Amino acid sequence: MHTIDHSKTSVGGISAARIADLRETEAEAFRKARPKSAAKADNGLPGFFGGVPMHWMNDWPTPFPILVDSARGAIITDIDGNRLDDFCLGDTGSMFGHSPPPVARGIRRQAGHGLTYMLPSEDAVAIGPLLQQRFGLPFWQIATTATDANRFALRVARTITGREKILVFNGCHHGSVDETMVRLVGGRPANRPGLAGEFRDLTRTTDVIEFNDVPALEAVLRNKDIACVITEPVLTNSCMVLPEPGFHDALRRLTRATGTLLLIDETHTISTGPGGYTRKHGLQPDLFVLGKPIAGGVPASVWGMSEDVASRYTHYISAKEPGYSGMGTTLSANPLQFAAMRATLEEVMTEENYDHMDHLARRLDAGLTAVIDRCRLPWHVARVGARVEFICAPGPLRNGGEAETAHAPELEAAIHVALVNRGVLIAPFHNMMLISPATSATQVNRLITAFGAVAARLAA
Ligand SMILES: Cc1ncc(COP(=O)(O)O)c(C=O)c1O
Numbered sequence: 299m300h301t302i303d304h305s306k307t308s309v310g311g312i313s314a315a316r317i318a319d320l321r322e323t324e325a326e327a328f329r330k331a332r333p334k335s336a337a338k339a340d341n342g343l344p345g346f347f348g349g350v351p352m353h354w355m356n357d358w359p360t361p362f363p364i365l366v367d368s369a370r371g372a373i374i375t376d377i378d379g380n381r382l383d384d385f386c387l388g389d390t391g392s393m394f395g396h397s398p399p400p401v402a403r404g405i406r407r408q409a410g411h412g413l414t415y416m417l418p419s420e421d422a423v424a425i426g427p428l429l430q431q432r433f434g435l436p437f438w439q440i441a442t443t444a445t446d447a448n449r450f451a452l453r454v455a456r457t458i459t460g461r462e463k464i465l466v467f468n469g470c471h472h473g474s475v476d477e478t479m480v481r482l483v484g485g486r487p488a489n490r491p492g493l494a495g496e497f498r499d500l501t502r503t504t505d506v507i508e509f510n511d512v513p514a515l516e517a518v519l520r521n522k523d524i525a526c527v528i529t530e531p532v533l534t535n536s537c538m539v540l541p542e543p544g545f546h547d548a549l550r551r552l553t554r555a556t557g558t559l560l561l562i563d564e565t566h567t568i569s570t571g572p573g574g575y576t577r578k579h580g581l582q583p584d585l586f587v588l589g590k591p592i593a594g595g596v597p598a599s600v601w602g603m604s605e606d607v608a609s610r611y612t613h614y615i616s617a618k619e620p621g622y623s624g625m626g627t628t629l630s631a632n633p634l635q636f637a638a639m640r641a642t643l644e645e646v647m648t649e650e651n652y653d654h655m656d657h658l659a660r661r662l663d664a665g666l667t668a669v670i671d672r673c674r675l676p677w678h679v680a681r682v683g684a685r686v687e688f689i690c691a692p693g694p695l696r697n698g699g700e701a702e703t704a705h706a707p708e709l710e711a712a713i714h715v716a717l718v719n720r721g722v723l724i725a726p727f728h729n730m731m732l733i734s735p736a737t738s739a740t741q742v743n744r745l746i747t748a749f750g751a752v753a754a755r756l757a758a
Contacts, residue, residue, distance in 0.1 A: 310690030310706040311676045312756045320756065321712040325361045327719045332378045335365040358726045359711030360718060369396035371736030374723060382723040383741040385731035390566055393591035393684070394646045395736035401594030404641035405634065414632035421636035428643045432573050435586055435602035440631040440639075444565040444589020445473030447599040448528065450625040451585040452477070454603065455526035455559045458610040465518060465527045465558075467509040469698020471535030472528055472563050473589070480504040482699060508697035509533050510541060512548045519556040526559040526585070531575035531682075534566040536701035537689045537728065538680035546581055559607065561585040565599075568592075569655075569685035569732065572647050578683075594646060596638035651735035655684035658733045658742050662686050665746030672750075673757035684733040688749070713752055720748035 307314040329336055339362045342349020350356050355363045367377045372395055374384045387393055394401075408421075429438045441447045452464060452475070466472075468482040479490040480500050487501040505524065507514040518524065527549065533539035553560045562583035564574040568591060571578045576586065584607050589599030603611065663681045666688050670677045678693035679686065689695070690713075691704035710729055717724055722745045724731050731745065 310709045312690075312709055314708070316756060317709050317712050320716060320752075321708070324712060324715040324719055328360055328715055331380055331719070332364075332376065334378045335376055336362065338377070339363055339365050359714045361715075364718070364723075371395045372734050372738070372741060380721075382718065382721055383737075383744055384723050385733070385737075385741075385745060386723050386725040387732045387734055388595065389590075389725050389727075389730070390569070390685075390732065391590045392595045393569065393732055393734060394594055394642065394651070395734040396595070398594050398642070398646045398735070400641040400645035401596070401638050404637035405596065408634050408637035411633070413634050414629055416628070416632075418631070419633045419636050421633065421640045422631070424640050425636060425643065428640070429600060429602060432577075432643065432647075433586055433588075433602055434573070434577065435583075436605050437603045437608040439601055440635060441589075441599045441601065442597050442627055442630045442635070443473060444563070444587060444599045445475055446627060446630070447587045447589055447601040448472045448475045448478070448561070448563060451561050451587055451601045451603075452526060452528065453623070453625055454607065454611050455561065455585060457614050458607060459525040459557065459559060461523055461525035462503050463505060463524045464503065465505045465507070465524045467529055467533060467698060468506050469509070469533055469536045469539070469701050470529065472530075472587075473565075476500065477504050478528060480506045482506055482508065508699055509539055510545050510696050512545065512552075515549065515552055519552050519558055522556050522558075524556070524558045526561050527553055528561040528563060530563050530565075531567045531570075531579070531581060533698055533701065534682070534685070534730075535728065536698055537691070537695055537704045538682065538685075538687045539695045539697060539701050540680060540682070542696070546579065550582055559584040561587065563587045565589045566685060567682055568647075569659075570683035571652050571656075572649055575682065592642060593635050593638035594642040596635055598635040598639055600639075646735070652684070654735055655733045655737070658737055658739060659684045659686050661739065662731060662733065662742050662745065665742070666749055669746065669750045669753050673753045675753060675757055686731045686733070687729050688731075689729065709756075713749075713756075716752040716755075717745075717748050720744075720751060722748045 348356055365377045367375045372384050374382045430436055466478050472478045477500055479493055480487055481490045487506045489496055489500050505518050507518055560583050562576055562581055565588055567575040568588055584604045586602040592598055592600055663679050663686050666679045676692050677690050679688050689704055690706040690709050695701045695704055
C-alpha cells in the first residue's frame with residue numbers, strides 16, 4: 299500500500315527529502331549518460347553570456363542543456379546518441395513534429411530563390427485565403443513572433459477605440475509584450491515580479507483580474523475605458539486553467555456591450571484543432587493571434603482582424619498624419635515564411651493529423667490519470683486537444699492565482715530529469731506534453747510507463 303508523506307515540508311504530497319533525493323540521483327544519471335555533452339556544455343558554451351545563446355536554455359532542470367544532434371518527427375537525439383521521445387516539441391514551435399516533410403520541402407524549394415526581399419511571392423497569394431477559410435476572419439497580417447503579432451494587434455485596438463488601457467487575466471503569458479506583464483500580487487495589480495529594467499508602473503494602463511471571474515469582468519469593463527481584453531481561450535502559461543462553462547459567452551457579451559475589443563491568442567491552444575479553440579468552440583474574436591507552430595518551426599506569426607476592426611482601422615489610416623505606425627519588422631512576411639506557412643496550412647495542419655493527435659492525447663490523459671490514481675497522489679491531468687499537462691496539485695484549477703499556487707518547481711524539476719533519464723522529454727516550466735502528427739502510440743506508452751515509474755518511486 300502506498301503512503302504519502304504529508305509533513306509540513308511536503309510539496310504535491312511528496313516530502314522535500316524525497317524530492318531532493320530524486321533530484322540528486324537523476325542529475326548524476328543524466329551526467330553519466332552524456333560525457334561528450336558534459337565536455338562541451340557543462341561549463342557553458344564558449345562566448346555566450348551565461349553560457350547559452352538564449353538565457354531560457356538555462357531554465358531547463360537538467361544539470362546542463364541537452365546538446366542536440368538532430369531532431370526528426372517526435373524524436374530528439376543528443377550528441378551522445380541518447381534518443382528522447384520529444385513531447386516538448388519546442389514549447390509548441392514544433393507542435394507538428396520536427397521538420398515536417400512538407401515544410402522541409404517548402405523550405406528547400408524556396409532556399410535557392412531568395413530568403414527575404416520585402417515583397418510578396420506566389421505562396422503569399424495562396425496564404426491569405428487559407429487563413430480566411432481556416433480562422434474565419436477576413437483580414438490578415440504576417441509577423442515574425444507571437445509577441446510581435448500581439449503587440450501590433452493591441453496597437454490597432456488602441457488606435458480604433460481611442461482607449462489606452464488593456465485588460466489581461468492573472469497568470470497570462472502573451473510573449474514579451476510589455477503591457478501584459480501585470481499580475482495580481484496579494485490580490486492587487488502590480489508589475490510582474492522579476493521584470494528586468496521595467497521602471498514604468500504598467501498597472502497604469504493594464505488592468506488585471508482573475509480568469510473565470512465574470513463579476514470582476516463586469517465591474518472592470520463597466521468604465522468603458524478598456525480598449526481590448528487579450529486572452530488565451532485556456533490559460534496555458536502556468537498550470538493549465540480551463541474556462542468554466544459560460545465564461546467565454548460572458549466575455550464576448552460583456553466586451554461587446556462596452557465597446558471593448560476581444561483579442562484571442564491561440565498560440566498554444568491551436569492544439570485544439572485545425573481552426574484552434576476559436577473554431578471548435580465558436581468564439582468570435584475581433585482580433586486573433588497565432589504564432590510559433592504556424593510555419594512548422596520557421597519563425598512566423600499571423601494576426602487577423604474582423605471586418606469591423608479592419609474598416610475602422612482603414613478609416614484611421616486614411617486620416618492619420620504621415621509617419622511610421624510603430625508596427626512591422628523588416629524580416630516579417632518573407633518568402634521563407636510564406637513557403638513554410640503554406641506547407642503547414644495546406645499539408646500539415648490537416649483534420650487527419652489532428653485526429654491522430656487528439657486520439658493519442660486522450661490516451662496519454664487516461665494513462666497519466668491512471669498512474670496518479672494508482673499512486674494515490676493528490677495530482678491531476680488537464681488537456682486541451684493535443685496539449686496534455688500533469689499538475690502536482692488537486693484540480694481543476696479555476697484561475698491564475700490557483701495555478702501559481704499549484705506549481706511545485708522543485709518536484710517538477712526532479713520529475714523532468716527523471717523522465718529524461720527514462721528517454722522522455724517534456725516541456726520545462728509547465729509540465730506540458732504535446733502530441734504531434736509524428737508521435738506514435740509506442741511513444742505515448744513509453745511516457746506513461748516512465749511517468750508511472752517516477753510517480754511510484756516518489757509515492758513509495
Ligand atoms: C499564448 C502565447 N502567446 C504568445 C507567446 C509568444 O510567443 P513568442 O515567444 O514566439 O513571441 C507565447 C509564448 O510562449 C504564448 O504562450
